[in-house]
Amino acid sequence: MAGNKAVVYKGTGRVGVEDIGYPDLVLRDGPGVNPLNVGRKCEHGVILKVVTTNICGSDQHMVRGRTTAPEGLVLGHEITGEVIEVGRDVEFMKKGDLVSVPFNIACGRCRSCREQKTHVCLNVNPDRPGSAYGYVDMGGWVGGQSEYVMVPYADFQLLKFPDKDKAMEKILDLTMLSDIFPTGFHGAVSAGVKPGSTVYIAGAGPVGLAAAHSAQLLGASVVIVGDLNPERLAQARSFGCETVDLSKHDNLGELIEHILGEPVVDCAVDCVGFEAHGHGPNHSEAPATVLNSIMTVTRVGGGLGIPGLYVTGDPGGIDADAQEGTLKIRFGLGWAKAHTFVTGQTPVMKYNHSLMMSILSGRAQIAKAVNATLISIDDAPKGYSEFDSGAAKKFVIDPHGSVR
Template identity: 75%
Template sequence: MIAEGNLVDTIGDGMPPEHRRKGVSTVAGNAGNQAVAYLGPGKVTVETIDYPELVLKDGPGVHPANVGRKCDHGVILKVVSTNICGSDQHMVRGRTTAPSGLVLGHEITGEVVEAGRDVEYIKVGDLCSVPFNIACGRCRMCKEGHTGVCLNVNPERPGSAYGYVDMGGWVGGQAEYVMVPYADWNLLRFPDKDQAMEKILDLTMLSDIFPTGYHGAVTAGVTTGSTVYVAGAGPVGLAAAYSSLLLGAAVVVVGDMVAERLEQARSFGCETVDLTEQGTLPERLEQILGEPEVDAAIDAVGFEARGHGANAAEAPATVLNSVMEVTRAAGRLGIPGLYVTGDPGAVDDAAKMGSLSIRIGLGWAKSHTFTTGQCPVMRYHRRLMGAILADRAHIADAVNATVIPLSEAPRGYAEFDSGVARKYVLDPHGLVAAR
């Protein structure tokens, strides 16, 4: 546990003179800013970028219409923890159109070290979770609770996120410091800083994978007594499986091709199916449940799906088609797995544009309900925070949270890509390790 008082007290007094003004911690800051950048397929590095300001400047991936966008409604955060996500891994594998030099990271927890002129309620010293969705709080979508498709933060399309391709160019948070716009709306402040630091490995999951997994379960209709199939035992799949149990599911079956990940799913009470082994998915489910279908299914794999079997090749529609096959009539499918509109490494020209051979006729015949898209984190994160702080949810254990320094991010990406059953948490200032 760190010493009592503001986390900013541990940084030092190296703030540039231009940051020493009203609404700025006088002991926080740094002339530089170490950050994780994507250089090309399979390549990430830790490099020094500019200390953030309350303006979106030109840079890799920044939409021209966003260049120079003033953010007096924003704050600068000292990043306490920031996680490597499977969505980041898609970019690092070269499976998106992400530009070289893009600073990565959309799972951010941090302390406010500077507050903009128009920030009213968030204060310097507050420790906060940052939803990965960037949302203005003013548009129709935000007012209706659809913060994953905010209309005002990305000139190219609805929806935005930090450090992600085609999301407007907002600088990622796998860094020492990051700027967060619309702070009063976006930030979830933890009520007690010392308590939060005691549970920081759980709370760091509130920025994305815990709400995303929970959203997958909720939109799949998981409730008391449900039988659930979760495709994929990566961190989001594990979060979806854990969330399903939290919601009262009777049996949760997780399918994957990596033995270590399946073992992690079993560690908190799931049944598992090794998809490299013989037998169809309905047959395997019948062995476990006594019937070949489930009440609810969750696709936590996305567009890099592979066919079933020991030597299966990539087949991007496999999971969507298999979950339709095993979900009962009138059942629901939650699809938190990522699907993209541009995949240069896809298996065919159609898939390169996000067009997949989905058996929509099967889904129509069974009256299935599908829910796709970014999780609207704000819909869930406050309640999930309450569950964590009340010691009712232990998501860090479920996803095997593993802390490493920011400097070791390239190793974390490489190991995550190999299929290890870990959720890597980057610790830019050593505050998590010192908790």
């Protein structure tokens, strides 16, 4: 049987590449696997030969030691692959199909799934609604930064590309369908972006850049991206965004006023999450900064999309409250301004087919927007290090060297 190289969390600040063994259609015991999930039979699943799998900022939270992730956890929830084995109960997926895997694991049978709320499936994680591959407290489903991976509920979950050869020509775009493109799009949609909107995007990492490109696709008149990293801000400008450098200035409203003539936008998207820093030359970690700042600069009656990750357990939090996800948010301000808040994981399946068609038609240029950068699986530790240092790149792992 073939081996299976995978990217594994080795403790704070460290990842390694190890052979974890070829997968089968059972969820075996291992690091992070919920005891109630051990031995779960998945004849409704498939084995994929992974074509591309991406490093995500959510992975970085774990690698930095900012979650309760156990050592040995196999990482990776952004997966695109070729079906090479199908379970007994799979009817519609065939060997050779090239597919995108939503990062949310969803059964397709529960009330949440039937209501398109696949991000909070009731049947895949014994701890709480919602699950994902290779992620802490998500049931223990094995991650896909690997050569091969098992994917359950294949008929329901997998998005098949209609033409395999054409898909491979655009694979660096299509690989973003598993997470960051739908996540950025969901942030923009839930904030209420529409033709003519002025939009502020907090964070110029890959999700922020995906949200900015999504806002453009939705017809925004001006998209402003804020960050502390000049290299990432330059990447945002490369596809037509306005930018504000928050490492130099601490008054976001004034910076927006210089661009728009008024200190407010129609809607805003938080693509930073719980490791947010304050603004200005002497900035330090202040986890409620982004939430409070976007309430300040969003007009009365506006919307806030919050796809940025917030957690219930952060061992590295700056105080006892932050360590359990309790933040000092100016909720009264949001209430007074009649803001709409949308939080949580993104229901990828709600968007991925439409975004696939936007890519295949040439309308969406998401790989260019996020600066997709191909690496081998053996170079994954280096990719994690560069990404953590602030590189303006979205690292795409090619485990088999199959991307031209």
